[in-house]
Amino acid sequence: MTSPLNPLTRFITDKANCWQLSEYLSHGGYDGLTRAMEMSADELLDSIKQSNLRGRGGAGFPTGLKWSFVPRGADAPREKYLIVNADEMEPGAFKDRWLLEQTPHQIIEGLLIGGLTLGATQGYIFLRGDYYLAEERLQQAIEECKQHQLLGRDILGRGIQGQAFNFEIHLHSSAGRYICGEETALINAMEGKRATPRAKPPFPQVVGLWGKPTIVNNVETFCNLPHIINFGSDWFKALGKGQDAGTKIFGVSGRVKRPGLWELPMGTSIREIIEHHAGGMCDGYRLKGFLPGGGSTDFLLEEHLDALMDYDEISKLGSRMGTGTIIILDDKYCPVSMVLNLVRFFAQESCGWCTPCRDGLPWAVSLLEKIERGEGEPKDIDQLEDLCDFAAPGNTFCALAPGAVEPLQSALKYFRQDFETHIKHQCCPYHDERVAKKAATAKTQGALNTNRVGGCDE
Amino acid sequence: MTQSYEQLLRILPSNGDDSSQLSPCEIKQLDKLLASAPYPAAVSIDALKLIQQQRGWVSDACLSILSAYIHVSIADLDSVATFYNLIFRQAVGEIVLHPCDGISCDLMGGVEVRAAISQKLHIEPGETTPDKRFTLIPLPCLGACDKAPVMIASKQVYPHLTVRNIAQLIDELEENKK
Ligand SMILES: Cc1cc2nc3c(=O)[nH]c(=O)nc-3n(C[C@H](O)[C@H](O)[C@H](O)COP(=O)(O)O)c2cc1C
Ligand code: SF4
Ligand code: FES
Numbered sequence: 001m002t003s004p005l006n007p008l009t010r011f012i013t014d015k016a017n018c019w020q021l022s023e024y025l026s027h028g029g030y031d032g033l034t035r036a037m038e039m040s041a042d043e044l045l046d047s048i049k050q051s052n053l054r055g056r057g058g059a060g061f062p063t064g065l066k067w068s069f070v071p072r073g074a075d076a077p078r079e080k081y082l083i084v085n086a087d088e089m090e091p092g093a094f095k096d097r098w099l100l101e102q103t104p105h106q107i108i109e110g111l112l113i114g115g116l117t118l119g120a121t122q123g124y125i126f127l128r129g130d131y132y133l134a135e136e137r138l139q140q141a142i143e144e145c146k147q148h149q150l151l152g153r154d155i156l157g158r159g160i161q162g163q164a165f166n167f168e169i170h171l172h173s174s175a176g177r178y179i180c181g182e183e184t185a186l187i188n189a190m191e192g193k194r195a196t197p198r199a200k201p202p203f204p205q206v207v208g209l210w211g212k213p214t215i216v217n218n219v220e221t222f223c224n225l226p227h228i229i230n231f232g233s234d235w236f237k238a239l240g241k242g243q244d245a246g247t248k249i250f251g252v253s254g255r256v257k258r259p260g261l262w263e264l265p266m267g268t269s270i271r272e273i274i275e276h277h278a279g280g281m282c283d284g285y286r287l288k289g290f291l292p293g294g295g296s297t298d299f300l301l302e303e304h305l306d307a308l309m310d311y312d313e314i315s316k317l318g319s320r321m322g323t324g325t326i327i328i329l330d331d332k333y334c335p336v337s338m339v340l341n342l343v344r345f346f347a348q349e350s351c352g353w354c355t356p357c358r359d360g361l362p363w364a365v366s367l368l369e370k371i372e373r374g375e376g377e378p379k380d381i382d383q384l385e386d387l388c389d390f391a392a393p394g395n396t397f398c399a400l401a402p403g404a405v406e407p408l409q410s411a412l413k414y415f416r417q418d419f420e421t422h423i424k425h426q427c428c429p430y431h432d433e434r435v436a437k438k439a440a441t442a443k444t445q446g447a448l449n450t451n452r453v454g455g456c457d458e
Numbered sequence: 459m460t461q462s463y464e465q466l467l468r469i470l471p472s473n474g475d476d477s478s479q480l481s482p483c484e485i486k487q488l489d490k491l492l493a494s495a496p497y498p499a500a501v502s503i504d505a506l507k508l509i510q511q512q513r514g515w516v517s518d519a520c521l522s523i524l525s526a527y528i529h530v531s532i533a534d535l536d537s538v539a540t541f542y543n544l545i546f547r548q549a550v551g552e553i554v555l556h557p558c559d560g561i562s563c564d565l566m567g568g569v570e571v572r573a574a575i576s577q578k579l580h581i582e583p584g585e586t587t588p589d590k591r592f593t594l595i596p597l598p599c600l601g602a603c604d605k606a607p608v609m610i611a612s613k614q615v616y617p618h619l620t621v622r623n624i625a626q627l628i629d630e631l632e633e634n635k636k
Contacts, residue, residue, distance in 0.1 A: 032466060088601050089599060090561070090599065091560045091598060091599045092560065092561055092562045092563045092599060092603050093599065093601065093603075094599075094601040094602055096601070097601040097602070118595070128601070129507075129542075129543075129544045130544065130556070130597070130600065130610055133615075172504075173507075174503075174541035174542075174544075175503050175506070175507060175542030175543070175544045175545050176544035176597070177542050177543055178598065189503065190500075191500055192495075192499045192500040192501060192502035192503050192538065193499070193502075193538065194538055194541040195541065195542075206484055210496055220602060251603070251604065252567070252604075252605060253562035253565075253567045253603035253604055254562060255565065255566070259603070259604035259605075259606070260604045261604065295560075295561055295599070325603070327561060327562055327565070327603075328565070328567070329565070333565055337564075338561060340566075341559075341560075341561045341564050345559075345560070345598050345599075348598075371525075
């Protein structure tokens with residue numbers, strides 16, 4: 001097999017059964033596992049470190065480094081757990097569903113390689129409760145593996161250094177709550193508790209599920225492992241166009257001609273993703289701004305289109321690459337209303353532990369509702385800014401609240417005029433035609449359309 | 459104090475209401491869960507989902523018999539039951555409609571679609587139709603944002619909803635259920 005340019009999605013074909021074992025094997029599936037079984041645990045960890053793979057769940061933490069904190073060797077606890085975070089619930093993120101439904105075996109292979117690297121024998125897949133098709137296929141894929149000695153006792157019957165390699169995978173389907181995706185909340189959920197995050201330290205790599213060393217990584221992160229082992233870390237690094245290694249599943253949703261998902265080199269420009277792959281804006285709509293990596297990232301503008309989708313590049317612009325799924329704000333949708341939708345979601349999904357989150361987010365919601373209703377006052381904007389400050393990183397036990405205020409704080413910066421128009425005219429200019437006209441002439445922009453129903457091909 | 463399962467069966471009215479007892483099938487599945495867990499509380503979520511699968515929702519009576527059976531206090535079990543979006547502590551209709559209220563759907567007309575559902579069924583989010591056929595519970599981002607606006611109902615994802623096609627879709631769902 002020659003080194004592919006789209007390692008993660010080359011298994012996804014037109015065939016209806018492309019997710020099954022036979023198809024996966026015919027495209028070189030489980031080659032990574034075979035190779036991994038010929039390597040020592042140290043060599044495996046080294047390869048993962050060398051590859052510069054960064055976590056694809058949002059934070060971009062280096063995977064090799066994270067794994068190196070897990071106690072290994074003879075004195076280490078015998079029980080360790082590997083968990084695939086498949087709880088995808090970030091607004092605007094839909095990439096993991098694609099991988100889960102179309103390439104369940106790739107995830108299993110990633111887990112097996114994780115088992116070999118860390119000396120773990122138990123893997124869990126923590127799946128979002130309403131991903132029914134994914135659940136069905138993962139379950140079937142696990143069964144297929146058991147039948148073909150790819151899971152269970154003495155995998156492939158070949159052993160490593162004279163010892164059988166045993167590995168089991170358990171599928172846990174969640175009962176739905178965004179906070180379950182936070183890795184320590186996820187561990188609590190798996191223990192059958194309310195999914196409240198845990199105070200850190202201790203970190204789960206040392207004290208995790210049932211108090212044992214535990215690794216939680218995103219679906220896409222695990223999917224990369226077989227290919228790093230199979231084709232080497234140099235190949236993986238060379239895949240990226242910029243600083244970051246590998247490919248990334250990028251997505252676009254909102255008023256573009258072809259919303260969807262694509263596996264592209266890390267460091268592909270935002271412009272290429274939106275204009276080329278997503279086909280550009282729908283006719284009659286203009287780009288007003290976008291969230292580069294899901295609902296908990298800061299807005300960027302048209303002037304940032306030439307930036308590269310690379311963790312550090314996007315950070316430099318004051319936002320985050322997050323999950324790599326871009327959400328488009330068009331010129332006919334009210335930015336206040338968009339932010340309200342997002343903050344309302346985060347307020348609802350707060351676990352209630354920290355004050356800036358439990359009390360601050362609902363307060364922000366009520367202020368945004370007031371502005372959107374046409375009852376806003378100038379001081380509301382200042383108050384919203386204060387609430388953003390309260391929820392800054394370091395003030396809360398997890399990243400939900402800091403993430404929640406990212407779209408809000410950047411909207412206050414970039415779309416301040418929209419907030420002010422709402423307050424000045426005591427109504428939403430995107431809903432009220434009279435004010436829309438006035439505001440439009442004032443801003444010398446095209447007329448605002450108040451009818452926002454229907455897709456672009458209507 | 460948690461009462462034993464047997465004690466509880468004696469107290470609860472056994473007026474033919476099947477909710478006051480665990481069925482043999484439920485007991486079998488619960489035993490399987492308990493056998494695979496390091497301690498009973500670990501099965502709480504799975505056990506609640508199991509009960510709900512059979513009965514549609516988790517009533518107070520269900521909660522107490524489950525609590526007694528798996529030896530987790532009612533308070534602890536209820537604190538778990540009320541935390542998660544997909545565990546219902548109120549009766550729901552035969553079909554639960556989960557239109558997405560995430561941002562990508564709203565950008566594509568999701569608000570109008572949800573309003574159309576409410577208008578057709580004369581219920582607001584969280585309510586059930588008087589004939590107990592439909593319950594409306596919007597959920598955040600369903601992970602199908604490229605097909606927005608979307609809805610999940612009866613484990614199916616329905617993409618590209620419009621104010622026009624949603625009414626017909628609801629009729630079809632009702633037909634299929636009959
Ligand atoms: C509120 C919240 C929700 C999260 N949801 C998810 C999720 O659904 N999937 C995911 O992979 N990571 C999620 N994360 C990030 C995880 O905490 C964790 O960083 C990630 O699973 C680590 O994997 P990675 O290094 O492979 O990205 C979430 C974080 C927070 C704070
Ligand atoms: S920031 Fe919010 S979700 Fe995170 S621990 Fe605090 S209250 Fe819970
Ligand atoms: S926002 Fe509706 S599916 Fe993502």
